[in-house]
Amino acid sequence: MRVAYEAWGALAPDRSNAVLVLHALTGDSHAAGTAGPGHPSPGWWDALIGPGRALDTDCWFVVAPNVLGGCQGSTGPASAAPDGRPWGSRFPFLTQRDQTAVEAGLADTLGIERWALVVGGSMGGMRALEWAVSYPDRVGALLLLATTAQASAEQIAWTSVQAQAIRSDPGWHGGDYHHLPPGRGPHLGLGIARRTAQVTYRAESELRERFGRTAQAGEHPWHDGRYAVESYLDHQAAKLARRFDAGSYVVLGEAMNSHDIGRDRGGTASALARITAPTVVAAVDSDRLYPLTQQQELAALIPGADRPRVLHSACGHDGFLLETAQVAPLVAELLPPAAASGPSQRTPRLTASAERRRSISPMGLPE
């Protein structure tokens, strides 16, 4: 299998300054940097990663892999199988634990025995947690944002609804559509999935205040027009369908639903007791998808954590991506600037490199 990653900064000779950043469901390896060829958007955590930023790349070697099963460079359903045809429906069921094991293989390849920090939000937080439980000696510190010890019934339910929307699209063809001409895949189902997810990612009060009952400009909802919030969801749907593969969406959703840190480990408490890393757990106060009770459970059961921190955000679950000014001090708690050796004290042995992401839509839709 292939694992795409991007990295920033330089690895210290003693390899002690590496930080692993794990993206959420529709994220990718482009965590930092500007938009440009191959990167239609700036890095999703660019405010946090770079010289002088919380993850200061003058000190830290920051690595962001694309998750296995995804569609932005790492092997996923849209990738060619050994017979040259897309994996499609033949792509195997994955768990978060499988994906983390692959990331451990990436760390081995990069020669990183121990991460100074592993950080992730939402689905990325699930993998960060798996890292700390599966490989406690390889995680120096742990930052968990808007995540959970196990996918709840409601989280499984939302993911299931989204997967059903995709599978109900006639363009799904049982998951084997990647060979079809552009635009013939299940982009309508993927769009419905994204619309549904987007509501869960944002707060009720935010939608009320941003959109209210306003009609979309130039349209009348009673006469075949749309409310502004409907137009917003249409926009989010179209945007995701241009950059994401429906098969990956289903595979990653099933992997999230499999997430249960206590599985085959004697339960949640027993699994979390294995974590040796100093840990910060953070919630988003307006998150209706990953409620505070889930982060309270993590903070109570992880030995190196104290009470959960709370990010204040109008934006619901997406607050972990948007409230970077509040995430920065949490990073600083775990990675004090003095802990890293400055770049002048070391000779880079591994410089930043990046697998170029797919620059075309995996669904064949125009960018």
Ligand SMILES: CC(=O)SCCNC(=O)CCNC(=O)[C@H](O)C(C)(C)COP(=O)(O)OP(=O)(O)OC[C@H]1O[C@@H](n2cnc3c(N)ncnc32)[C@H](O)[C@@H]1OP(=O)(O)O
């Ligand atoms: C910039 C990126 O990070 S995308 C790159 C890869 N993606 C990821 O890593 C996934 C994680 N990122 C995300 O999920 C999202 O990009 C987020 C959460 C960071 C975006 O959050 P926000 O900035 O708050 O975006 P928000 O939900 O307000 O949507 C803004 C968009 O809605 C559009 N919009 C707002 N109102 C309307 C409306 N009435 N009708 C149509 N479109 C509308 C805006 O024009 C804007 O469009 P654009 O994104 O094409 O510029």
Ligand SMILES: N[C@@H](CCO)C(=O)O
């Ligand atoms: N907006 C985020 C939410 C999932 O945590 C994403 O699309 O990845």
